[in-house]
Amino acid sequence: MRWLSARRRVRPASACRALACGLACAAGLTVAEATFADALSASQTAAPARPAIAFHRWQEDWSVLADPALRTQPLDRLKYLPLGGSPDRYLSLGANLRERFESNDAAGFGTAHRSADSRLLQRAQLHADLRWGPHVQVFTQLEDARTAGAARVGPADANRLDLRQAFVALNGPAGGGTWKLRAGRQEMGFDLQRFVAVRDGPNVRQAFDALWLNWERGPWRVISFASQPVQYRSARTFDDYSNGHLRFGGFRVERQRVGPGDLAAYVAHYRRDDAHFPGVSGDERRDILDLRYAGQRGGLDWDLEAMRQTGRVGTKAVRAWATGARLGYTWDQPAWTPRLGLQLDSASGDRHAGDGRLGSFNPLFPNGYYFTLGGYTGYANLLHVKPSITVHPTARLDVLAAVGWQWRQTTADAVYLQPDVPVPGTAGHGGRRTGSYTQLRLDYRVSHQLHTDLEWVHYRVAPAIRQAGGHDADYLELELSFGW
Numbered sequence: 287m288r289w290l291s292a293r294r295r296v297r298p299a300s301a302c303r304a305l306a307c308g309l310a311c312a313a314g315l316t317v318a319e320a321t322f323a324d325a326l327s328a329s330q331t332a333a334p335a336r337p338a339i340a341f342h343r344w345q346e347d348w349s350v351l352a353d354p355a356l357r358t359q360p361l362d363r364l365k366y367l368p369l370g371g372s373p374d375r376y377l378s379l380g381a382n383l384r385e386r387f388e389s390n391d392a393a394g395f396g397t398a399h400r401s402a403d404s405r406l407l408q409r410a411q412l413h414a415d416l417r418w419g420p421h422v423q424v425f426t427q428l429e430d431a432r433t434a435g436a437a438r439v440g441p442a443d444a445n446r447l448d449l450r451q452a453f454v455a456l457n458g459p460a461g462g463g464t465w466k467l468r469a470g471r472q473e474m475g476f477d478l479q480r481f482v483a484v485r486d487g488p489n490v491r492q493a494f495d496a497l498w499l500n501w502e503r504g505p506w507r508v509i510s511f512a513s514q515p516v517q518y519r520s521a522r523t524f525d526d527y528s529n530g531h532l533r534f535g536g537f538r539v540e541r542q543r544v545g546p547g548d549l550a551a552y553v554a555h556y557r558r559d560d561a562h563f564p565g566v567s568g569d570e571r572r573d574i575l576d577l578r579y580a581g582q583r584g585g586l587d588w589d590l591e592a593m594r595q596t597g598r599v600g601t602k603a604v605r606a607w608a609t610g611a612r613l614g615y616t617w618d619q620p621a622w623t624p625r626l627g628l629q630l631d632s633a634s635g636d637r638h639a640g641d642g643r644l645g646s647f648n649p650l651f652p653n654g655y656y657f658t659l660g661g662y663t664g665y666a667n668l669l670h671v672k673p674s675i676t677v678h679p680t681a682r683l684d685v686l687a688a689v690g691w692q693w694r695q696t697t698a699d700a701v702y703l704q705p706d707v708p709v710p711g712t713a714g715h716g717g718r719r720t721g722s723y724t725q726l727r728l729d730y731r732v733s734h735q736l737h738t739d740l741e742w743v744h745y746r747v748a749p750a751i752r753q754a755g756g757h758d759a760d761y762l763e764l765e766l767s768f769g770w
Contacts, residue, residue, distance in 0.1 A: 339735060339769035341486075342473065343413050344425040344451070348378040361770070374419055382411040386489070386765040390660065393438070395747055395756030397709055405436035407443070407489040411450060423455040431489045441518040442488035442654075448518075448526045451493060463503025471495050471516065476538075477550065477578055478589055479653035480610050480665065487654020487661075490518050495528040505542035509552075511535055515651065531559040534650070536574070547581020547588070556650060561599055563646050564700050564713045565639040568600020572648060585616045599644050606647040608633035608665060627674040627688075635667025635699030639714075645699070652705050657690070658725050660743040660761035664702030669693040674725075686727040692720045694750065701751060709754060716750030738766045 334350040336359075351357050351366035352373035359365075367377040389404040413427035429450035433443045453470030473493050476482040485492040496513035512535035514528035536554025554574040561570035572595045580589040588611070595606040614627040633647040649665035657663040663670070674688035694701060700708035701720050723745040730738050743761040 341484075343380055343382070343411075343427065343769075344415060344423070344455075346378070346380075346415070347417075348415075349374045349376060349417065352376070369418070372419065374417055376417055378415040378417075380413050380415070381770045382409070382768070384409040384765065384767040386763060388659075389762045390759065391761075392757055392759035393661075394703055394707075395662070395709065395745075395751050395759055397711070397751075397754055397756045403437045406434045408432045408434075409489055413451075421457050425451060425453055425455065427451040429490075433489060439520075441520075442485070442490045444520045445490045445518050445526065446520050447523040449524065450491070460501065461503065463501055463506075465499070465501045468496070468498040472498065474498070474511070474513070475653075476552070476576075477580070477591065478610075478612065478656070480591060480656055481576070481593060481608075481650045481652060482534075483651050483653035483656075485651065485654055487659055492516070492651055494534070507540040509538040509540075511538075533557040544579070545581070546583045547579050550578045552576050556597075556648070563599060563636070563644060564708055565636065566600050566602050566644055568598075568602075570597070570599045570604075570648070572597040572604055572606075574650075585618060587614045587616070588612065593647075595648060602642055602644040604644050606634045606645055608647045608649070622677040622679055625676045627672075627676065629670070629672040629674070629690075631665070631668060631670040631672075632695060633665050633668045635694060635696040637696045637698050639698065645696070649706055654704065657704075658723065658743045658761070659741050659763050660723075660745065660759070661704035662721075662723065662743070662745045662759065662761075663692065664704050664706050666702040666706050667695050667699040668702070669695055682731045684729040686725070688725045689722065690725070691722045693718045694720055697750070701754075709751060709756065711754035712750055716753050717748065718750070719748040720750050721745055721747045735770060736766070736768050738764075740764050 334353065334356065336350060336356060337346045337348060340346050348366050351362060352368065357363070357366070364379045369375040369377060386407040388407060391402045393403045409429065409431045411427055411429045413425065416424040427450040428447060429445065430447040431445040433439055436443060449471060451471050451473060453468050453472045455466065455468045457464060457466040471493050473484045473491065474482060474496065475484045483492065493516045494513035495516060496511055498509070498511045500507060500509040513533065514530065515532050515534060516526050516528050517532070519525045534554065534556050536552050538550065538552030540548065540550040542548045554576070556570070556572040556574060558570040561568065574593060574595055576591065576593045578589070578591040582588070590611050592609045593607065595604055597604040609632050611630040612627065614625050616623060616625040633649070634645045636645040647666045652665050654661070656665070657670070670690060670692050672688055672690040674686060676684060676686045678684050697716065697718050698714055700713040702708055723743055725741070725743050727741040728739060732738060741763045745759045747756050747758055
């Protein structure tokens with residue numbers, strides 16, 4: 287599996303780097319992991335260098351600081367605490383801090399008693415990474431997420447001091463390849479994270495109590511996983527939990543270099559007890575088939591994905607689907623390196639409330655960045671078209687401008703907010719068109735540790751939402767993030 291989600295964008299300097307940046311920019315994402323693999327590949331042929339601050343902190347390898355000449359930054363002695371025996375036995379400490387101001391003048395389009403909401407979000411994380419040679423890793427991370435000034439606080443907004451991650455990772459040779467095992471609380475994300483994501487957009491990221499096993503050989507990678515997604519509470523410290531009422535597991539196969547791109551497929555099973563959808567409630571059981579093909583040729587890049595869901599919710603049979611496509615072309619030239627992008631998304635809705643079938647797609651664990659940070663769009667009962675342009679005026683500054691148009695796949699089902707919250711009064715009422723939006727995003731890398739971004743979204747609602755009591759909405763976000 288590829289851990290592609292990202293926190294910081296970089297100016298592309300090659301076709302591969304253009305692809306990584308372009309895919310993230312088209313979504314309005316910030317990106318660091320898109321460049322982590324690039325940096326890792328370069329480090330294999332160049333002299334040892336300090337690792338970059340990664341989106342997944344457990345991927346950093348600080349054994350290079352065994353060389354005293356590379357200990358040039360303050361507190362480097364805490365980044366590499368030798369445990370004796372060999373340079374790859376050490377303990378590394380680190381931290382993340384994210385401060386974000388958000389203003390939304392019509393949360394939920396102003397429906398269901400939602401109104402203007404301005405708030406300050408803070409996320410602080412501390413971690414310890416123990417490496418006992420090249421085959422054993424123990425990673426632990428704590429998180430404290432707070433919000434101030436919010437009119438409404440949900441599980442994704444605040445979480446008092448709690449365990450974010452704690453897992454043991456082992457690896458070794460097998461069958462001419464390498465096996466890797468992770469057991470414990472950990473983060474997972476597939477590809478562009480349309481449906482299985484770390485959820486970095488909201489204040490509280492998503493983790494899983496999981497067992498993860500994969501085997502890699504050449505262009506092949508085979509993965510199996512079983513998990514209970516963590517449920518977040520903020521009543522007191524260390525009160526997060528997971529249980530058998532919500533489970534997600536599956537089997538995935540990846541093959542690189544299938545033509546000009548990479549091919550991946552997985553089957554999974556999703557279980558949620560006491561689920562609720564418009565018109566039906568009950569235990570939810572979904573069997574999932576997902577296919578994805580992504581790659582690049584010259585300046586052209588693409589990412590295509592389709593998911594099929596079957597199973598049951600209560601007494602109703604599930605028949606749901608979704609597709610996503612990101613296409614782009616990047617001009618690899620010194621002047622701003624422009625990229626034109628086009629995003630096309632669709633997801634099924636429930637066409638007939640009384641026919642014994644449920645057509646509403648479940649987006650599972652979606653990426654909060656995938657459409658915009660405003661949270662005006664859920665990946666259910668959706669048709670979405672979004673052209674964009676991304677430019678890099680300087681090596682540290684990325685600018686994205688985009689417009690989007692949205693419709694419902696069926697007017698019988700509701701309009702959905704992020705992640706899958708129905709807008710009251712929209713199911714069976716109003717037309718198919720739901721609205722359009724404009725998005726502007728700026729990302730600026732102050733240093734390799736400090737990053738800032740600004741995003742503005744204006745959403746213009748269509749009569750389907752206006753008739754339900756909603757109105758146009760504006761979202762503004764300013765963020766400062768630091769990694770050590």
